[in-house]
Each structure stands twice: as C-alpha cells, then as structure tokens.
Amino acid sequence: MPAATTGRDAAKKVPGRKRCLAVDVLGLVIEVVVLTASAHDNAAGIALLDGVAAQTGTVRKALVDQGFKKSVVDRGKQHGIDVEIVERDPADKALFHRPSAGWWNRRTGS
Template identity: 35%
Template sequence: MSDAEWAVVRDAMPVPAWLEGRGGRPEGYCHRQMVDAVRYLVAGGITWRAMPADFPEWDRVYAFFRRWRDTGLVAEFHDRLRDRVRQAADRDPEPTAGIIDAQSVKAAASVPAASRGFDGAKKVNGRKRHIMVDTLGLLLMVMVTAASATDRDAGQALLARLRERHWRIKLVWADGGYTGRLVDLARDALRIALTVVKRTDDTMGFVALPKRWLVERTFAWLMRSRRLAHDYEGRTDTSEAMI
C-alpha cells in the first residue's frame, strides 16, 4: 500500500483487544506488513510457505490471518472500508437494495470431499460462491458451499444472514435460479422483495441485464486474484475470508 492508502486503511482497522485493556498478548508485528502480505498471497495465488522474504515469516502471517478469520475481524475490516467507499460515492452506508448470484469454481485436490460437489449445470467439480452485493457492486454477504448446493437453498440461508446484518434492505434482484418458493419466503418471512430478472426467449449471446450485471462485474473483479480463480482452501470459512 502507498502511504496515502495506509492512512485510510489504518483508521478502519479493528483495534486489538490488548490495546483496549481487554486482555490478550501484545502484538509484535506491523499491521501494514501483515495486510500487504495477505493481499499479496490472494492476488498472486501463492502458497503460505512461498511468502517472499520481504514480508514477515509465513507462519506469522498465517497466524495473523487465521486469528482475524476466527474472530470475525476480516468481515468487520472489510465492512468498514465498504462503508467508506459508499460514503465517498454519496451513498448511505446502509444499502436498501442488493443483487444476489452464485458462481461455481473448480476445487483443488486440497479441498476435502465433504465440502465439495458437482454442479451439473456448469459442469464444475468444486465449490460454489453465493454473494450479495449492493448497487455499486460491493460485497455485502458471502457464503461458500459445495458446488452441488442449489441456488434456492443457499439463497435462503444467505438472505436470512443478510436480514440480520443489513436490516434496511427491502429489494433484492436475482436470476431465474431463485424463482419458486424462495420468492414467497423472502416476502413473507424476511420482508424482502426478491425480484427475478430473466433473459427473454429471443435473447442471443451476451446481454447485460438490468441490475443483474452488477453482480457479474463483482465476480469478474474477484477472478482477477489468482488465489480466487480456483478454490484451494480446506475450510469454507477460509474461502469466505479470502473473498
């Protein structure tokens, strides 16, 4: 990160417990180096043990990432930065509308059989990423399942989580994979209007559908990072933290 970027990131970082007198061991490393190291790993698609010598030892970086993953600090840090981006775009930090979609990706041999599956529609053996984004394409929620999970079943769980964390959202756009009982459940139980945007029967080739194209652009952003081009993680919560 540049100094200007770090000035913004530093203010958004969660405060360690030991600095607030809540116990814990004082940290003896630079947060800027740790964040840069994790970003390097995700962008470059390297293994933890291949961490360059310019960064701290790989096991210290991994311990930092693992601790932030397990305590929810990865999501907290991300959400703070997302809120700042929304404010910079003259938007309220809390969105009122979102777009939901899923993406199947191949899984490496390191992914256990218990958390992988086969997506018959996409012909992909691996995992599926279910994401919710706002109207800027910024991530609101992410959930990783086996690729065999249906969009409707995973969508129900994702919408329930969304309702707990982003209570102001009233409208969600989706594709045809979310039709059926999920629309009624979202309306009756969650008070969310799930609107399905379908392709017309005479549509040929690629067409950017209203609202739905925003989530497709987010998937394209994710695929720029080589670590996210496939799923290499043994645990689904690690995959979610990487995303």
C-alpha cells in the same frame, strides 16, 4: 479440496464449490455464502437472504436471476424483502444481464 466441502455440479459436470454474493447497488459486498457445487441455487438464495436480513435492516428489494424459484421469493417475504426474479432477454447478446449495479438493491432512503 476436502471432499466434505466439495460437490459435483450436475449441470456443468464439474466438482467444486459455489460462491454466492449479495451486493448493494454500488457493488459493495453485503453477504457471502460458499456451498458445495451440488447444492441447489435455492439453498444459496435462502442462505443469502438470511444473512442479508441479519446484517442490515435496509434491504427492501432483491433482484435475482431465473435460477431461483418460489422458495427464495417466500423466504424474502419472511424477511420483508421483495424478491424479483429477472429473466434474461433472449435478444440480449451480452454474457450476462445486470438490471442494476448488483444482485441486491439496497434502499438508501434518499
């Protein structure tokens, strides 16, 4: 991998890239962002929100994990998207918590 497109994840102590997806409630991909591993989650969230807003005007709510902060919520407001940070339930023993079928909820109007 070219050094210009990779980084080192400070938390995981590994080099590489972050691949981030925005999907609708059916799990269909709306937007993909690839960043260096050293990029903060907020940079990915902001890039995803910008891409989703450019791709479709139907997204009104986004569910994100607790790695995202206020800057992502604020960017969502700029695009008219309500960003909700979903915190993991410590009692949940599952590998991951999915409150819906996807990271993003797309309002279908039905």
